[in-house]
Structures are given as C-alpha cells and as structure tokens.
Amino acid sequence: MGLISLLGSCNVFNRPEPSATLNSRYNDQQPALSGDGRWLALVSNRNNSNEILLYDLRRETFIDLPGLNQSNVILESPSLSRTGRYLVYISSVQGRPDVALYDRATRRAELLTQGYRNWVRNPQISADGRYIVFETARRGQWDIEVLDRGPLIELDIPDGTPVETP
C-alpha cells in the first residue's frame, strides 16, 4: 500500500489488513486445537488489540467469527470442541472475567458464569462440547469447577456418527 493512497483519503483510516499467515510479527499465543486437528484458535495482538482468531489449518486461512470480538471486551484462553463448533474462552468486561461460549453454528456468544460471583480463568471444553472445566477462586485458592451443559445440547460429533439416545 502506497503512502499516497493513505494521504489521499481525508477522513477514513482503514486499519491495516491483518496478517494472513498464522504467525505474525506480533504475539500469537494460547493455541487451541479442535479435536479433529483442523482448526486452531489463538490470541493475537496483530490488530492492535487482543483478539481471538480462528485459523483453518486445512485451507490455510483465517475464518471470520462474527459477533465475537468487541472493542470493550478482552478475550483470552480459547478452547475448541471437536469440529470447532464451540469456542469457549474468558471474556472480561470492565475487568470482570466470565467463561463464555461462542457457537459457530448460531454465531451467538453467551456468558456461562453470569452470577457465579467468583474469579474464573483457564476454561476448557470437551471435544463433544458437553463439559467445560475452569479454574475457580471459590475457596480462596485455585480449584477446578466442572460444568455439565447437559444431555440435550447438540453435541459436536463427526458427521455420520449416530446420536445415542439417553
């Protein structure tokens, strides 16, 4: 991109295109692999803020996560289910961390620990998407909490796998 083109526009400053490679000149951290090994989530500050990015290792390209990264929220500690449908992470608004779940099928993010009242960090989701573990400061030290999303969620299973009826 030439300097001239930047000077030519008078009021629009486009952010530079994010580096299209997995690793950039910036910090690329906290890798999370999907169960099938196709997807890699990471935290990168290549766009001047901490963002969770999702990389398709098969097509060697980044995938959009609409509605995930917002300007006033810090996202970190990503974890992926088997085919990368579910993305679990820490979402901090005004300094308060919550465990959050983003569903790539519905493109919706929800906070799982609203009302939990204790400090949380380092969440991880099981490959099938049913269980989530995270660290909790509930007893005044770091302990492990296990959240069961229940038997009625849509499990993240490979195509063609029969669903067991409970």
Next chain:
Amino acid sequence: MSSLVTGCTGYPRYLNFPFDGGGRGLNSRASDLEPQVTSTYIVFISDRNGSQDVYLFDAQQRQLISLPGLNALDEIASHPSISEDGRYVVFGGSRQGKSNIYVYDRQTEQKRNLTADLQAEVRNPIINADGTQIAFEIAQDGQWDIMIYDLSGNPLKLQ
C-alpha cells in the same frame, strides 16, 4: 459422566466433585490448575505433593489414575492436555531453566521430549482430541509464535 448425574435440577449444572483433604480427589488443599476435560478424564496441575505435577482424574470412577514415570522430582510441569482416548498426555516441563514439551504415552508409560532440538523457550502445549497434533508456543524473534507438531515430532508446515 452422565450416569453420575442425580437430582432434579436442570442444565447447565455444576458437577460436584467433593473436596478431598487427603489429596485423592479432583480438588485438594493445594492449588489445582489448568484443567482439561474429555468425556471421561480431567487432566490438571497440582502441587498437592510438594512439587508441581500432572494429575489425571477419572471423572466416571471419581478417582485419580496413576501416571508412572510422567512426573519428575526436578521438573515443574504445566499446561497438561490429553487425547480423547486417554492414551497421550502432553505437557510443558521446566528443568534447570530449560523448558520443553513432552508427550507421555500411557500405554508404554514412556515420555518423550518433543522439543529437544529447539533452542528456544516453549510453553502452553495442547494435543487435539484425536491425538494426532500438538500445538505450542515458541519464543522466536522476540515474540511468541505458534508451532504445530505431529505426534512423532515433525513440524507441520504453516502458512
């Protein structure tokens, strides 16, 4: 794990793994850190026995599983991760200021240093559920980058 669920409250719900003061449970008097869950196992870090080690908890049987030969007295373990079949445990180990990524095979009870040839700090490994790929961070060129290895330690060529 679903067979353990009793009671009549709805989902999502927190599963209650009782605190065990004797150090045989999921949670102990010490810090219990960096958990990773499969539908059967929870692997995590604890310093309940005086050194920072990897622990494996069977969530169905509700008991710890021993990992012979995995933990070393002179090593600080961190960030464990387990394949879904429970065979491979990957973790970071720091010894005398040198960090490496290890793969432990529960079938052979052997651990292998995956990063012996890398002259750089490495951390935060994760193995995928299929047990075929291991991603980790490497300190290169003054910043953190991500590398992916296959189980034999061959680096994946990354764009």
